[in-house]
Amino acid sequence: MKHNKGKTEGSKKRKNDFLTSLKLTIALLLLLAAVSIIGTLLPQNLTEGEYLRHYDTASYNMLKTLGVFDLYHSWWFILLLFLLCINLLACSIKNVSRTLKILTQVNPLLTDDQIKNLTLKTRIDKKISLNDAREKIVRILKKDFPSPQENSENGIRHFFCEKARYSRLGFFITHISVLIILIGGLMGTFWGLKGNVEIPEGASIHQVRLPNGLMFDLGFMVRCDDFNVAYYPNGAPKDYKSSLTIFDDGKEVLTKIIEVNHPLKYKGFAFYQESFGEAADQRGEITLRVRKKRSKEPGREFHVNLGESFTLPTTGLRIKVNRFFPDFILDENGTVMNRSFALHNPALELLIFKGDELQTQTWVFQKFPDFHGSKGEYQFLIQDIGTKVYTGLQVTKDPGVNVVWAGCILMILGILSTFFFSHQQVWIRTKTVGNNLELVMAGTARKNRIGFEKVFERLKAEIENI
Amino acid sequence: MVSSRILSVVTFVYLLSTFLYICYLAFRSKVIGNLATMVTLSGLIGQIAAFILRWKESYALGYGHIPLSNQFESMVFFALVIIFIYLVIEYKVKIKTLGAFVTPVASILLALTTLTDSFSNEIQPLVPALQSNWLTYHVITCFIGYAAFAVSFGVSIIYLIATVALKERQGILPDEGVLDDVNYKAIAIGFPMLTIGIITGAAWANYAWGSYWSWDPKETWSLITWFFYAAFLHARYTHGWRGKKAAILSIVGFVAVIFTYFGVNYLLTGLHSYA
Numbered sequence: 001m002k003h004n005k006g007k008t009e010g011s012k013k014r015k016n017d018f019l020t021s022l023k024l025t026i027a028l029l030l031l032l033a034a035v036s037i038i039g040t041l042l043p044q045n046l047t048e049g050e051y052l053r054h055y056d057t058a059s060y061n062m063l064k065t066l067g068v069f070d071l072y073h074s075w076w077f078i079l080l081l082f083l084l085c086i087n088l089l090a091c092s093i094k095n096v097s098r099t100l101k102i103l104t105q106v107n108p109l110l111t112d113d114q115i116k117n118l119t120l121k122t123r124i125d126k127k128i129s130l131n132d133a134r135e136k137i138v139r140i141l142k143k144d145f146p147s148p149q150e151n152s153e154n155g156i157r158h159f160f161c162e163k164a165r166y167s168r169l170g171f172f173i174t175h176i177s178v179l180i181i182l183i184g185g186l187m188g189t190f191w192g193l194k195g196n197v198e199i200p201e202g203a204s205i206h207q208v209r210l211p212n213g214l215m216f217d218l219g220f221m222v223r224c225d226d227f228n229v230a231y232y233p234n235g236a237p238k239d240y241k242s243s244l245t246i247f248d249d250g251k252e253v254l255t256k257i258i259e260v261n262h263p264l265k266y267k268g269f270a271f272y273q274e275s276f277g278e279a280a281d282q283r284g285e286i287t288l289r290v291r292k293k294r295s296k297e298p299g300r301e302f303h304v305n306l307g308e309s310f311t312l313p314t315t316g317l318r319i320k321v322n323r324f325f326p327d328f329i330l331d332e333n334g335t336v337m338n339r340s341f342a343l344h345n346p347a348l349e350l351l352i353f354k355g356d357e358l359q360t361q362t363w364v365f366q367k368f369p370d371f372h373g374s375k376g377e378y379q380f381l382i383q384d385i386g387t388k389v390y391t392g393l394q395v396t397k398d399p400g401v402n403v404v405w406a407g408c409i410l411m412i413l414g415i416l417s418t419f420f421f422s423h424q425q426v427w428i429r430t431k432t433v434g435n436n437l438e439l440v441m442a443g444t445a446r447k448n449r450i451g452f453e454k455v456f457e458r459l460k461a462e463i464e465n466i
Numbered sequence: 467m468v469s470s471r472i473l474s475v476v477t478f479v480y481l482l483s484t485f486l487y488i489c490y491l492a493f494r495s496k497v498i499g500n501l502a503t504m505v506t507l508s509g510l511i512g513q514i515a516a517f518i519l520r521w522k523e524s525y526a527l528g529y530g531h532i533p534l535s536n537q538f539e540s541m542v543f544f545a546l547v548i549i550f551i552y553l554v555i556e557y558k559v560k561i562k563t564l565g566a567f568v569t570p571v572a573s574i575l576l577a578l579t580t581l582t583d584s585f586s587n588e589i590q591p592l593v594p595a596l597q598s599n600w601l602t603y604h605v606i607t608c609f610i611g612y613a614a615f616a617v618s619f620g621v622s623i624i625y626l627i628a629t630v631a632l633k634e635r636q637g638i639l640p641d642e643g644v645l646d647d648v649n650y651k652a653i654a655i656g657f658p659m660l661t662i663g664i665i666t667g668a669a670w671a672n673y674a675w676g677s678y679w680s681w682d683p684k685e686t687w688s689l690i691t692w693f694f695y696a697a698f699l700h701a702r703y704t705h706g707w708r709g710k711k712a713a714i715l716s717i718v719g720f721v722a723v724i725f726t727y728f729g730v731n732y733l734l735t736g737l738h739s740y741a
Contacts, residue, residue: 022703022704022705023704023705025697026697026701026704029693029694029697029700030693030694030697032693033694033697033722036686036690036693037690039681040683040686040690040730040734041734044681072681185679232529232591234591236590236593237593237594238529238591238594239594239597240594259594260595260597261594261595261597261670261673262673263673263676272674272675273594274675394675394676395676396676396677401672401678404668404678408665408669411661412662415657416658419654419655450647
């Protein structure tokens with residue numbers, strides 16, 4: 001037969017064998033393991049500058065072309081995964097049809113052919129009638145197997161029982177689950193997104209920053225109502241909590257306090273507590289002490305937010321806190337400017353109005369309270385410039401995540417049924433010979449044959465004693 | 467803390483059981499063998515008591531959590547599970563000689579934690595990322611996996627000694643076929659547990675950081691270990707890689723496990739800086 005096969009058919013078969021060979025599976029698994037190691041030794045996804053500190057330009061360019069700086073997304077790593085998928089699929093389809101055939105063609109009758117193929121078999125002769133034995137046999141089998149079957153053919157009675165039948169499909173479920181997980185991963189790569197956003201307390205956002213620096217519009221607003229850090233007595237952080245409110249279409253939709261491990265989900269987006277900090281360009285409540293110049297009086301304290309005004313009673317003066325510069329300087333032209341967000345020289349610009357008319361514009365400095373730049377008859381002392389805390393959120397959208405979980409659950413089921421369950425079958429054939437009953441018992445197990453041998457021996461001993 | 471004092475005692479109890487198992491290996495006395503098992507079992511009971519006490523002590527300090535949250539606690543738990551799995555296998559397979567090779571692993575782990583200062587045994591409060599029920603599921607499944615691989619490693623070492631070094635002196639060590647079978651069975655426990663451990667870790671990461679997989683070195687190394695044992699299982703299934711080949715693969719696999727557990731924390735940097 002073999003010699004008659006055409007050449008094309010032969011090469012086709014070889015190709016087919018290659019894709020369905022477990023040698024390929026093993027090679028791919030080991031290769032994936034080996035190349036994954038490289039990615040844990042070489043730092044991944046740093047900036048060009050950071051790499052150039054360790055490598056010269058030539059080796060940097062070579063390594064970059066090889067894709068090892070983003071190894072797990074390089075074309076050849078994906079190719080290896082893709083090959084593994086093809087191999088898994090081919091193997092699974094090939095084997096599942098064989099397994100299904102075995103499962104659908106179980107013969108509940110114990111034929112002589114079958115006996116030949118089974119390793120565990122025994123013959124018992126008992127002086128008992130079939131009617132007396134029947135019930136006892138079923139009762140014994142029922143202890144280990146659900147619902148034993150009875151069939152009669154040509155005056156011979158066959159008992160058959162099996163268990164964990166579908167555990168034979170465990171390998172198939174496991175292999176398919178790998179594919180499902182990878183499909184879920186791909187869905188996340190194509191249709192998902194990951195962004196970051198910092199929201200100062202009280203502020204709202206509708207856009208998040210993507211890793212490539214672009215802004216993505218969420219289509220709804222998120223407000224940070226409040227952010228709090230709780231500490232343990234030893235000073236270690238215990239909780240980071242942000243209260244977030246979603247506004248969709250101008251309407252308040254929901255409010256939730258999020259913390260690490262407890263994200264907020266809305267319209268496919270999930271908001272995770274990631275970080276927090278002080279907003280460099282925003283300030284909280286400002287405390288100003290106002291007193292008459294050269295006066296010995298302590299003056300009076302006013303609390304005001306940036307951009308807002310307060311009135312000095314009895315004077316009719318309105319003072320607006322117009323601008324805040326954390327690092328005030330004068331450039332060479334004498335123009336005021338802010339050099340940085342560091343609090344090197346915090347300064348407030350005050351506009352003093354009498355009625356609606358601007359009377360004076362002046363800068364006051366937290367570190368130089370006596371600086372004579374403050375014009376007019378009043379002295380303004382900055383007592384405190386409150387900080388504004390922002391909450392740092394990670395925002396993700398991953399339509400593949402549920403597919404991944406479905407795959408994971410299937411994988412657990414598949415692996416557990418493969419390793420912890422074994423398809424076991426037992427047949428008993430009874431034939432009345434004169435006053436005796438001739439029993440032939442045979443059995444097989446897919447896995448853990450040593451363990452099954454013990455079960456079989458026990459069954460045999462019980463049957464011998466009926 | 468009472469739990470720490472119990473642990474120091476347990477370290478010596480495991481050393482004693484190692485000594486008894488070695489005596490058993492030399493003299494084949496049934497009495498010594500049973501004594502070794504009893505001593506190991508009492509050590510395990512002591513360790514479980516210490517585990518529960520430490521748990522209670524953490525509540526007394528005002529930040530109660532299961533003691534599985536840092537390097538010290540995980541190493542102690544690792545030792546606990548190794549001994550537990552070993553005793554189960556000893557009971558099932560009825561071979562005591564393995565004890566001489568497995569109990570020292572547990573005593574070394576405990577000795578490292580209790581007799582050196584490198585691992586703080588202080589009960590620390592949980593940082594926000596660790597405050598999750600997934601901590602329990604993830605750590606327990608991972609360490610059952612690791613411990614099962616440790617047992618397969620021990621058995622494989624014995625296999626190599628039995629087949630290479632002591633070829634002429636049969637009878638001292640268990641039958642090769644049995645060793646090979648135990649090796650396979652341990653991996654058949656370890657692999658599903660590692661799988662569940664990786665999946666629970668991914669689920670947790672998704673809750674904490676919004677991403678179930680980020681190719682963090684710890685994640686990647688657990689996957690490398692998974693790939694490796696998956697290859698091992700397929701090689702055994704199709705090519706019948708048993709005996710010496712399987713033993714060597716198990717040893718290499720356990721090196722990957724140890725690197726995933728320790729090496730990543732000390733040699734590589736990443737998100738998973740707890741243990």
